[in-house]
Amino acid sequence: MYSQDFYNRLLTMALKNGGDYADIFLEDTDDTVLLFDSGKIKSINTGLISGAGIRVIMGGKSVYLYASNADEAKLLNLAETVSQAVKYDKTGNLGDLNHIQPGITHKIKILPSTVNQKDKLEILSRADRAAREHSTLIDEVMVRYWDNSQNVTIATSEGRFAQDTRIRTRLAVSAVGVRGDKKERGFFGPGKALGFELFERFSPESIAQEAARMALVLLEAAPAPQGKMPVVMDNAFGGVIFHEACGHALEATAVADNASVFCGKMGQQIANPVVTAIDDGTLPNEWGSQSFDDEAMETQRNVLIEDGILKSYMVDKLGSMKMDHPVTGSGRKQSYKYAPTSRMTNTFIAPGGSSLEEMIASIDNGIYCKNMGGGSVNPPTTDFNFSVAEAYLIKNGKIDRPVKGASLIGKGSDILMNITMVGKDLDYGTGMCGSSSGTIPADVGQPPIKVTGLVVGGQEG
Amino acid sequence: MGKSNADLIKKAMADKSFNEPGEIYFSCSSTTKIKAHDGEVASFSYADTSGLGTRVVSGEKMGLSYTEKVNEESIANCFSTARENSQFIPDDKGYAIYESDEVKSYDQFKSDDLENISVDQKKALALEIEKQAKAYDKRIVNVPEAMYCDVSNERIIANSYGLYKSEKSSLCYAYAYLMATEGDDTTVGFYFQGEKNFKDLNPEKIARMAAQDALEKLGAGEIESGSYPVVFSAFTASSLLGAFINSGGSPFFGENIQKGRSKLDGKLGESIAASHINIVDDPSLFSLGTASFDDEGVDASKHYLVENGVFKMEMHNIYSGKRGGKKTTGNGSRGYSSSLSTRLFTPYLETSDKSEDALLKEAGKGIFITDLEGLHAGLDQISGDFSVAAKGFLIENGTLGKAVKNITVAGNFFNFLQEIVSVADNIRFNDEAEFSSPSLLVKALSVSGK
Known part of the structure; x- marks a missing residue:
C-alpha cells in the first residue's frame, strides 16, 4: 500500500x-481453483x-x-x-x-478467504454425488470451483483514486451421459459477484442436476435440421445472441476505429421496436457487476437501445477521447496484464409483453433453444455465430423432440430487426467474454425472445 | 535477470523444509505489442512478467500453489501452501514428479535476430502492414488491426530429484485484420504470420493475403442447404483439426481416455481414419507451440498419433501415464498458475504430393471453405459433433465459382477422419492454430444455408 x-x-x-x-x-x-473428476478431488x-x-x-x-x-x-x-x-x-x-467512495457496493456475506478448504471441497463432492444420483446413465462428472478476490488500486491524472475489491465465486459442472456408443455432455455453471453464499442461492445439487438433465436430453436428441427458420430462445444464457449480434459492435473498441456496423447510427432505429437493451454494471452482486470499472469510473446502467433506437455506445477513456461520447464506466480488463478497453458488464434485453407459450404457438416449423453455448462476432459486419446446447424442434405450434449439434448464425444488424417478440421473464446467464483486454466475467441475459431469419446449422441429412 | 532467478530457484530447492518430492515451475517473459492504425502507432505495450508455481507430491497426494511475487520468502510460502493443499487430496497413484537429475539448458527456439531489432523497426513493420494493405486495393477501407508482437521467454523446471532444465525461447508474429467495402457490402479479411526470426516476417505478404481474403468475399451469395463435398483450405483445416486434436478435451489424450471422455477408448491399434492419414507431433519443427521439454521437464519427442489411419499412440503426461501403467510420452502441459494437463508441440497432418487445385478438380463440385468462426464453442470433443459458421466458394467443374456466405458446416470429427478423401501438399507450421494441416477434401458434410 x-x-x-x-x-x-x-x-x-x-x-x-x-x-x-x-x-x-x-x-x-x-485465486482458488478446485477440480474434481472421476469421483474424487483432482487438484487444489x-x-x-x-x-x-x-x-x-x-x-x-x-x-x-x-x-x-x-x-x-x-x-x-x-x-x-x-x-x-x-x-x-x-x-x-x-x-x-x-x-472516491463507491456509490454502489456489492456486499459479500462470506468472504472466500474465510472459508476453509474442506468446506469448499464438500461443495464439489456434493455436486458430483448429485449428478451421479440423477441417473445411472451419468458416467463421468467434472466439477470446477473457482473463487477470485481481486484487490485493485487505480489512480488517474484526472485526480481519481479508487480502491475496489471484486469477489466472485462460480461452480461449473460437466456431466457426461453414456448410452451405447453415444456420449453426450451437459453443462451448467452459474457464478455471481458473491462469496461462499453463492451456494445459498444455488445448491451444488441443483447445479449438478441441471448439467445431468441436459446430458440425458442430448442422449435422446437427433441431429438438428438445417436452413433458415424461426427460433425461440429462452431466457438467461439465451442473451448470448444480443451479446454477439450487437453488444460487441457497440463497444468503443470497434466504434472509435470505424470498425462497427453501428458507427454513426446514434439516434437511429437499429432494432425492432420491441427491443430495449441495457448494459448494467450496477446490478447487485451480478457476475459482471463491480463498483468501479478498471479506470476508476463508477459502473452505471447504460441503456444501449430503447424501443429499437440506438441510445448509447459502451465507452472507455481512450474511446471517449477518440469519439465524441462520454465514458460509460465500461473500461474493463482481465488483469494488470492488459490495457483496459470498452467492455460489457451485464448485458441484457429488457422484459417485454409476450409469453413463451405465445411465441412457440406462433411457429409451424422452427427451433426452441433452451440453453446456449458460446459464440463470436466480427464487429465490422456483425456476422455472428453461437452454439446451441439444448434445443427442441417446434412443430405446428408445439415443442417436439430434442435436437443437438447446431450452431446459429446471422448478421447482427439484420437479426436485431428480426427480434419480433420479447417475453416477460428476464434472467441472467454466466459467461466469460474474451476480447483485446483479456477474458472477463460478463453476464448475458434476456427474457425469452422470438427471432426470425437465423440460419440453423445442424447435421441432419 | 536470468541468473538471479536461477540462483533463487536453486536456493529454494536446497532450502526446502520438507522431504517429499517438490517441483518449481518458473517462467518470465518480455512482451512487446504494437498496433498501427491510420498511419500512426495507435497503441504500444511492453511488459516484464513472471510467475512461479510449486508442486508437492506427498505419498499419493499432490498439492499446487503459485505466486507472481517471486522472492525467497514467497517461494517458501508457496511450497508450504502446496503441501497443505495436498493434504486434502485423496490418494491417486498417478501423482508424481519426474524422477530425473538431468541438468540442461536449451536455446534452440530462441530467435537469432530479435534481440537486435529496435522498437522503431518493430513499429515500422506494423505501420508497413497497414500501408501495404490500404495500397493493395481502394476497396480496403479500414485496417482496424495491423499488429506486431514479440515474446521472449525463459522457462525453468527444477525438482527435488535434482532436475534443472531451462529454456530460452523467443518468437514474433504479425497480423492484419481489415475491412473491404463495395457498395453496401462489407467483408473482413485476416492473415497471420508467426516466426522465430524477425527477418522472416513479411509485411507485404501479410497485407496482401489479408486484403485478398476480404476482397474475395465481396459479393458473396447464399446457397441451398444440403450435403456437399467440402475442400477445407490449409488454414481452416488446421483450425478445425487443432480444436479436436490439440486442446484440453482431445480424444487422443490419455487422461481423457481413462476418464470416459474420449470415443477413442479401446481403439488403440484400430483404424480410426482413412488409410492414407498420418497425424504426427514433431517438436523439432518450429511452431508457436513447440519446446525442447514438456512442462514436467521430460524431453519432447516425435510421435505418430495416427499412422496409415491406425490409432498408434495415446498422449501422456506423468500422471496419466502412471495411471495407465505406461510411461509419459513427454506431453505434460502446465503454466505456473495452472494444473497439469496434456498438449502437443508441433502436431500436423502429413501432406501428399497433390496440389490444392488437384483437390478442387477431384471434388468436381462442392464447397471450398476459407473461413471458419466459432470453433471455441461450436464443437464437442466428447461426441465429436461440430457445427461452425463458414465462408468460402462454390466449386463448379473442379474450379472455384462464386463466393458463399452465411453458411454453417456441420459434421462429426470421428466420421470426418474416415471421410478425408485427399490431402494436399501445402502445409504451414507457423499458423496461429494449434495444429498444421494441408488443404483437404472431405467426402460430404452438412451445409446449412438458405
Missing part, C-alpha cells in the same frame, strides 16, 4: 514528456496474481507498460520507461488525487 503522494509522483513522472492522460493500475488477486490450486501497469494516452494513442511483482522500485521504473515512450507537446492537468 503506497501513499497518495507516491501515486502523484508516478503520474507526474509518466507525463513528464507530455500526454493527455495517465493512469496507474495495481492489483493483488487471490491457490495463488497470487500480483502486478501493476502504467498507461499514458496522447492524441488518441496509448502506451501501456506493466510488470509482475511491482514493488516501489519497479513502479518508478515503469513510470520512467512509459514517459520515454511518449513525445507529445501537451500535458494534461494533474488533479490532486481524490479518494
Whole structure:
C-alpha cells in the first residue's frame, strides 16, 4: 500500500514528456481453483496474481507498460520507461488525487478467504454425488470451483483514486451421459459477484442436476435440421445472441476505429421496436457487476437501445477521447496484464409483453433453444455465430423432440430487426467474454425472445 | 535477470523444509505489442512478467500453489501452501514428479535476430502492414488491426530429484485484420504470420493475403442447404483439426481416455481414419507451440498419433501415464498458475504430393471453405459433433465459382477422419492454430444455408 503522494509522483513522472492522460493500475488477486473428476478431488490450486501497469494516452494513442511483482522500485521504473515512450507537446492537468467512495457496493456475506478448504471441497463432492444420483446413465462428472478476490488500486491524472475489491465465486459442472456408443455432455455453471453464499442461492445439487438433465436430453436428441427458420430462445444464457449480434459492435473498441456496423447510427432505429437493451454494471452482486470499472469510473446502467433506437455506445477513456461520447464506466480488463478497453458488464434485453407459450404457438416449423453455448462476432459486419446446447424442434405450434449439434448464425444488424417478440421473464446467464483486454466475467441475459431469419446449422441429412 | 532467478530457484530447492518430492515451475517473459492504425502507432505495450508455481507430491497426494511475487520468502510460502493443499487430496497413484537429475539448458527456439531489432523497426513493420494493405486495393477501407508482437521467454523446471532444465525461447508474429467495402457490402479479411526470426516476417505478404481474403468475399451469395463435398483450405483445416486434436478435451489424450471422455477408448491399434492419414507431433519443427521439454521437464519427442489411419499412440503426461501403467510420452502441459494437463508441440497432418487445385478438380463440385468462426464453442470433443459458421466458394467443374456466405458446416470429427478423401501438399507450421494441416477434401458434410 503506497501513499497518495507516491501515486502523484508516478503520474507526474509518466507525463513528464507530455500526454493527455495517465493512469496507474495495481492489483493483488487471490485465486482458488478446485477440480474434481472421476469421483474424487483432482487438484487444489491457490495463488497470487500480483502486478501493476502504467498507461499514458496522447492524441488518441496509448502506451501501456506493466510488470509482475511491482514493488516501489519497479513502479518508478515503469513510470520512467512509459514517459520515454511518449513525445507529445501537451500535458494534461494533474488533479490532486481524490479518494472516491463507491456509490454502489456489492456486499459479500462470506468472504472466500474465510472459508476453509474442506468446506469448499464438500461443495464439489456434493455436486458430483448429485449428478451421479440423477441417473445411472451419468458416467463421468467434472466439477470446477473457482473463487477470485481481486484487490485493485487505480489512480488517474484526472485526480481519481479508487480502491475496489471484486469477489466472485462460480461452480461449473460437466456431466457426461453414456448410452451405447453415444456420449453426450451437459453443462451448467452459474457464478455471481458473491462469496461462499453463492451456494445459498444455488445448491451444488441443483447445479449438478441441471448439467445431468441436459446430458440425458442430448442422449435422446437427433441431429438438428438445417436452413433458415424461426427460433425461440429462452431466457438467461439465451442473451448470448444480443451479446454477439450487437453488444460487441457497440463497444468503443470497434466504434472509435470505424470498425462497427453501428458507427454513426446514434439516434437511429437499429432494432425492432420491441427491443430495449441495457448494459448494467450496477446490478447487485451480478457476475459482471463491480463498483468501479478498471479506470476508476463508477459502473452505471447504460441503456444501449430503447424501443429499437440506438441510445448509447459502451465507452472507455481512450474511446471517449477518440469519439465524441462520454465514458460509460465500461473500461474493463482481465488483469494488470492488459490495457483496459470498452467492455460489457451485464448485458441484457429488457422484459417485454409476450409469453413463451405465445411465441412457440406462433411457429409451424422452427427451433426452441433452451440453453446456449458460446459464440463470436466480427464487429465490422456483425456476422455472428453461437452454439446451441439444448434445443427442441417446434412443430405446428408445439415443442417436439430434442435436437443437438447446431450452431446459429446471422448478421447482427439484420437479426436485431428480426427480434419480433420479447417475453416477460428476464434472467441472467454466466459467461466469460474474451476480447483485446483479456477474458472477463460478463453476464448475458434476456427474457425469452422470438427471432426470425437465423440460419440453423445442424447435421441432419 | 536470468541468473538471479536461477540462483533463487536453486536456493529454494536446497532450502526446502520438507522431504517429499517438490517441483518449481518458473517462467518470465518480455512482451512487446504494437498496433498501427491510420498511419500512426495507435497503441504500444511492453511488459516484464513472471510467475512461479510449486508442486508437492506427498505419498499419493499432490498439492499446487503459485505466486507472481517471486522472492525467497514467497517461494517458501508457496511450497508450504502446496503441501497443505495436498493434504486434502485423496490418494491417486498417478501423482508424481519426474524422477530425473538431468541438468540442461536449451536455446534452440530462441530467435537469432530479435534481440537486435529496435522498437522503431518493430513499429515500422506494423505501420508497413497497414500501408501495404490500404495500397493493395481502394476497396480496403479500414485496417482496424495491423499488429506486431514479440515474446521472449525463459522457462525453468527444477525438482527435488535434482532436475534443472531451462529454456530460452523467443518468437514474433504479425497480423492484419481489415475491412473491404463495395457498395453496401462489407467483408473482413485476416492473415497471420508467426516466426522465430524477425527477418522472416513479411509485411507485404501479410497485407496482401489479408486484403485478398476480404476482397474475395465481396459479393458473396447464399446457397441451398444440403450435403456437399467440402475442400477445407490449409488454414481452416488446421483450425478445425487443432480444436479436436490439440486442446484440453482431445480424444487422443490419455487422461481423457481413462476418464470416459474420449470415443477413442479401446481403439488403440484400430483404424480410426482413412488409410492414407498420418497425424504426427514433431517438436523439432518450429511452431508457436513447440519446446525442447514438456512442462514436467521430460524431453519432447516425435510421435505418430495416427499412422496409415491406425490409432498408434495415446498422449501422456506423468500422471496419466502412471495411471495407465505406461510411461509419459513427454506431453505434460502446465503454466505456473495452472494444473497439469496434456498438449502437443508441433502436431500436423502429413501432406501428399497433390496440389490444392488437384483437390478442387477431384471434388468436381462442392464447397471450398476459407473461413471458419466459432470453433471455441461450436464443437464437442466428447461426441465429436461440430457445427461452425463458414465462408468460402462454390466449386463448379473442379474450379472455384462464386463466393458463399452465411453458411454453417456441420459434421462429426470421428466420421470426418474416415471421410478425408485427399490431402494436399501445402502445409504451414507457423499458423496461429494449434495444429498444421494441408488443404483437404472431405467426402460430404452438412451445409446449412438458405
